[in-house]
Amino acid sequence: KQEVTQIPAALSVPEGENLVLNCSFTDSAIYNLQWFRQDPGKGLTSLLLIQSSQREQTSGRLNASLDKSSGRSTLYIAASQPGDSATYLCAVRDQAGTALIFGKGTTLSVSS
Amino acid sequence: DGGITQSPKYLFRKEGQNVTLSCEQNLNHDAMYWYRQDPGQGLRLIYYSQIVNDFQKGDIAEGYSVSREKKESFPLTVTSAQKNPTAFYLCASGSYQPQHFGDGTRLSIL
Numbered sequence: 001k002q003e004v005t006q007i008p009a010a011l012s013v014p015e016g017e018n019l020v021l022n023c024s025f026t027d028s029a030i031y032n033l034q035w036f037r038q039d040p041g042k043g044l045t046s047l048l049l050i051q052s053s054q055r056e057q058t059s060g061r062l063n064a065s066l067d068k069s070s071g072r073s074t075l076y077i078a079a080s081q082p083g084d085s086a087t088y089l090c091a092v093r094d095q096a097g098t099a100l101i102f103g104k105g106t107t108l109s110v111s112s
Numbered sequence: 113d114g115g116i117t118q119s120p121k122y123l124f125r126k127e128g129q130n131v132t133l134s135c136e137q138n139l140n141h142d143a144m145y146w147y148r149q150d151p152g153q154g155l156r157l158i159y160y161s162q163i164v165n166d167f168q169k170g171d172i173a174e175g176y177s178v179s180r181e182k183k184e185s186f187p188l189t190v191t192s193a194q195k196n197p198t199a200f201y202l203c204a205s206g207s208y209q210p211q212h213f214g215d216g217t218r219l220s221i222l
Binding site: 105 | 116118145147152153154155156157160162168170200202204207208210211212213214215216218
């Protein structure tokens with residue numbers, strides 16, 4: 001059964017720092033991987049989606065990479081800002097295209 | 113604007129009562145999903161539907177029921193058989209494309 005792990009569970013950084021969030025999964029037979037942001041009490045906002053055939057995706061200050069063979073993905077946030085403070089969730093979709101399987105998330109706090 | 117609407121935002125359930133959470137989407141997605149989120153936990157799948165009039169159980173379907181009579185709507189009923197219903201419930205749509213989420217319903221016990 002697919003399992004998704006996110007490390008660290010929480011992270012605090014000063015404004016302006018570059019940072020990396022990690023996601024690992026146990027079964028490399030995925031269809032795609034998606035990174036989400038969740039603000040307290042809110043739903044999930046999709047940040048980046050990487051298809052299994054891709055190595056990375058970029059959106060603004062965010063860059064997500066995927067190494068399917070090793071079961072790993074990273075989310076790189078450049079020049080962090082207090083507005084980046086949120087919980088970041090990683091999720092993988094299997095090749096049948098059914099529901100996403102989520103990690104428990106990394107809660108990021110960026111101080112000014 | 114296209115999106116997913118969940119209602120109500122907050123819901124309270126009395127002992128022995130069934131309650132229904134609403135989820136409507138105008139994204140023209142075939143697939144819709146219900147997830148449950150508990151504090152400090154990832155999302156867990158309750159039910160999903162890949163087409164109208166068809167749905168499948170997820171990992172934690174016991175105590176819940178759904179229907180899919182229209183493409184746009186996928187309501188979730190939390191029955192009295194669900195002994196620990198207090199959680200944040202999220203509805204989503206989209207299968208092979210990026211998945212979109214509603215703003216959630218927070219269910220509590222009176």
